[in-house]
Amino acid sequence: MNINNRLKPNTEFIVYRPMTLGHDNMEVVNELYLPLIGADTAMTYIYMFESTAHYEPLTIRFHKEFMDALSISLSDLMERFKKLEAIGLLKSYVSNHTHEDLFVYELILPLDAESFLKDPMLSMYLYGKVGSAQYKMKKDRLIYPELPENISEVTMKFTDVFNHQNVSSYTLPAENFKGRTVSGGANVDLEDFDFDVLFTHLKGTIIDRRFFTKDIRMLIVKLSVLFNLNAYDMKNILLKATSNYHGIDEAKLKYEARKYFQAERKQISPVLEKKETKEDHGQEQQEDREYIKMLHETNPIDRLRDLRNGSPTDIDLKLVTDIIVNTPLNHGVINILLEYVFLKMQGELPYNYTMTVANNWAEKGYQSAEEAIESIKEYQEQQEKRKKRYLPSERQGEQTPEWMSKGRRHPVKKDEEPVKTEKKRTNQSQKTAKDDPELQKMIEDFRKNR
Numbered sequence: 001m002n003i004n005n006r007l008k009p010n011t012e013f014i015v016y017r018p019m020t021l022g023h024d025n026m027e028v029v030n031e032l033y034l035p036l037i038g039a040d041t042a043m044t045y046i047y048m049f050e051s052t053a054h055y056e057p058l059t060i061r062f063h064k065e066f067m068d069a070l071s072i073s074l075s076d077l078m079e080r081f082k083k084l085e086a087i088g089l090l091k092s093y094v095s096n097h098t099h100e101d102l103f104v105y106e107l108i109l110p111l112d113a114e115s116f117l118k119d120p121m122l123s124m125y126l127y128g129k130v131g132s133a134q135y136k137m138k139k140d141r142l143i144y145p146e147l148p149e150n151i152s153e154v155t156m157k158f159t160d161v162f163n164h165q166n167v168s169s170y171t172l173p174a175e176n177f178k179g180r181t182v183s184g185g186a187n188v189d190l191e192d193f194d195f196d197v198l199f200t201h202l203k204g205t206i207i208d209r210r211f212f213t214k215d216i217r218m219l220i221v222k223l224s225v226l227f228n229l230n231a232y233d234m235k236n237i238l239l240k241a242t243s244n245y246h247g248i249d250e251a252k253l254k255y256e257a258r259k260y261f262q263a264e265r266k267q268i269s270p271v272l273e274k275k276e277t278k279e280d281h282g283q284e285q286q287e288d289r290e291y292i293k294m295l296h297e298t299n300p301i302d303r304l305r306d307l308r309n310g311s312p313t314d315i316d317l318k319l320v321t322d323i324i325v326n327t328p329l330n331h332g333v334i335n336i337l338l339e340y341v342f343l344k345m346q347g348e349l350p351y352n353y354t355m356t357v358a359n360n361w362a363e364k365g366y367q368s369a370e371e372a373i374e375s376i377k378e379y380q381e382q383q384e385k386r387k388k389r390y391l392p393s394e395r396q397g398e399q400t401p402e403w404m405s406k407g408r409r410h411p412v413k414k415d416e417e418p419v420k421t422e423k424k425r426t427n428q429s430q431k432t433a434k435d436d437p438e439l440q441k442m443i444e445d446f447r448k449n450r
Contacts, residue, residue: 006094006101009064009074013103016058021049021109028110031138035129036122037087041080044070045089048107060102081105087122113142120254121188121222193221197231207238211247219250227261236260295369296332300324303335307342319351327362332369337361340376 021029026046034042047070055061066077084090089110095102110116117123117139127135195217199209212220220234229237237260241253295303300320304312312320323334341354366372 007063007074007078007103008101009062009067011063011101011103012060013063013105014058014060015048015052015055016104016106017049017052019109020053021046024112025110027142028113028116031142032113032116032122032126033087033089033110036125037083040072041083044077044080045084045107048090048105052107117142119222120219120257121226124226124258188218188221188225190217190221193217193224193234194231195220198234201231201235202238205235205239206244207242207248211242216248216250216253219253223254223257227257229257229260233260233264292332292369295335296330298331298335300331300334300338303338307338315351316349319349319354322355323358327358329358329362329366330368333361333366333372334358336369336372336376340372 029042029045037045044066047066051065051069063074063077066072067074070077072080081090081092085092089108091106091108093104093106095104111119111122116126126138130138195212198220223229223237224234227233237253237256238248240256242248300323301312301317304316304320308316320334320338323329323337329337337354337358338349341349341357345353361372361375364375366375
């Protein structure tokens with residue numbers, strides 16, 4: 001759906017939902033789809049199913065209902081719809097009447113576990129997203145054992161149980177009934193790959209056009225999107241996956257495409273990334289605002305728990321307590337301070353070092369997380385200029401917060417442990433400003449500019 005200029009909170013819509021979301025569907029959504037589309041989008045999908053059950057079929061509603069229920073903006077709602085459309089869980093339609101702004105959202109049931117995991121595009125994206133260990137765990141949870149061996153079927157047939165009745169007046173119904181509209185997988189079509197160019201490359205080879213059935217073509221499209229392959233790449237892959245007698249072997253085509261990708265890109269598996277659009281800048285700004293709001297509303301102890309991926313140490317608790325008691329810094333500034341030092345020191349929070357920075361930020365009068373972030377970015381830019389002239393670009397192993405390097409502000413996620421170096425840091429917990437020339441320079445700059 002790419003017609004946001006027609007959408008407003010009071011724009012009307014209809015949810016077309018001729019089926020219900022069962023327990024098995026929910027399990028597949030939570031286990032397989034959620035890592036790809038995110039918890040917020042999965043929640044929106046489920047809410048569309050559940051809320052529609054309270055209305056008569058094809059009831060006209062307003063987008064503001066979803067916005068209020070989910071506490072999100074219209075642009076956020078549209079972003080979630082886009083993900084659902086792309087993954088094959090939602091189809092969007094718009095009225096063709098000139099003066100009628102009416103949207104129809106058709107909900108699609110997810111693929112079953114077997115179809116999802118055997119889909120080359122979705123399964124590989126999931127693998128790249130969660131890693132081999134989690135992928136195996138998810139797959140194992142969804143496997144069901146086969147029937148025992150050495151058994152014979154003794155099921156009764158219909159005619160063995162029921163008598164045939166001749167009802168001359170009966171005709172088969174032609175109406176549309178409640179049913180199952182099941183996803184066909186990721187929303188791609190044959191036009192997403194240039195087969196004319198591919199056939200040009202294949203002239204003079206053993207590969208005949210008759211080998212390209214609709215299923216084979218769709219598989220080629222999915223593999224080209226998944227592994228970012230062009231027509232020439234696909235030609236080289238097809239030559240290894242085709243024989244004169246058996247045509248194109250689907251299993252070998254998948255294998256050769258993955259092998260080609262690993263050799264050319266030096267990656268184990270592709271990673272699902274959101275395509276950049278002109279609207280992404282506004283989305284980033286919205287994410288920035290939400291992140292800053294989160295920083296100011298989060299207790300520093302809870303932030304520490306996120307950073308540590310567990311309970312903070314006694315020294316951590318003393319550090320945060322002393323910052324809160326001895327400085328006027330608010331929660332937003334303290335949380336930025338903790339994240340900055342934690343990443344800069346590769347997973348450590350040296351007491352003296354952190355307190356020195358906290359006191360200088362207090363002297364500088366920082367009242368918001370935005371001010372703290374901007375000061376760090378300015379300091380980083382100054383350091384980069386000096387490093388280009390005198391020093392290596394960055395100390396080995398040192399991490400830079402994403403909001404510093406890219407201008408975006410995302411918290412450290414619980415499942416992302418900072419990289420640990422093999423260097424011993426036995427005395428690092430007692431590191432002071434005098435031990436760090438970078439910090440000493442930052443302090444001097446702060447004092448000069450006060």
